[in-house]
Amino acid sequence: MNPSRMAFSAKLLAVMALLLWPEAASAQMKVLISGGFSGAYEKLLPEFEQASGIKVTTASGASQGDGPQTIGAQLARGEKADVVILSREGLDGLIAANRIAAGTDVDLATVGIGAAVRAGAAKPDVSTADAVKQALLKARVVAIPASTSGIWLVKELFPKLGIAETINVKVTPRGTGVTAMVASGEADLGVLPVSEILHAPGVELAGVLPADIQFIQTFSAAIVAGSSEAEAGKRLIEFLSSARAAEAIKGAGLEPRGPKK
Secondary structure: OOHHHHHHHHHHHHHHHHHOOOOHHHOEEEEEEOHHHHHHHHHHHHHHHHHHOOEEEEEEOEOOOOOOOEHHHHHHOOOOOOEEEEEHHHHHHHHHOOOEOOOOOEEEEEEOEEEEEEOOOOOOOOOOHHHHHHHHHHOOOEEEEOOHHHHHHHHHHHHHHOOOOOOOEEEEOOHHHHHHHHHHOOOOEEEEEHHHHHOOOOEEEEEEOOHHHOOOEEEEEEEEOOOOOHHHHHHHHHHHOOHHHHHHHHHOOOEEOOOOO
16 A cells, blocks of 8 residues: 555544544534634534534534623523634633633634625735725724624724724624625625635635734634533544644634644
8 A cells, every 4th residue: 555545544544533432323512613713613513423423513602792692601691512612712711710621622723814805896905014004094894893803903903003093993793794794895894813704705805914913813622511412522622623624724714723732
């Protein structure tokens, strides 16, 4: 057998060993996920379910914020979930609130912030801090999410650029609301994680913010405290952080963190 086929076979066996275990066929669990990792998750979940025999129900929520549909708010009012996938900032808040099983948190991927425009529209220059500033000032409406990236934009970037009181910003509860506003023409520019732009309909990535004004966000997973499907949740997290998942994660616009050492 040639080396490439041997390598492929070894990877396949590793994935099967990771996913298959005696209780898999009867396991069912629920995942609460925010938008940033959703594109990669949606690509990978069918493979996980097919190989493991685990049925996964998925619901969504924002990583952070004050709204009733944040992941934290849903858990606080008794919404049942076995695994959460959200920004590291949001997860740290859940850990502090004792809503996460100790030691189960794993960083899955990182992603930067980009600018979204309506599909087919002219793309503004966002290659430098000054170019970003001008693009934001020229936009009739700038849409941003209320979650982690939006919090950073409002508290850090816009004041740093000196435009916090000048630009017309509309905040939506989720990144999907941002891209919907841009796609419909209600907003000229959306600013949010690149991964949320790439798999949204009706919008295109105008560019990624330059390094000197960039915010690299980490998306992480963990098992919810008191989960009755902790073992199934562990298998899912191991799969999402495995080398096998890396290609789909990259394809969704994120940089995989890889298996936990």
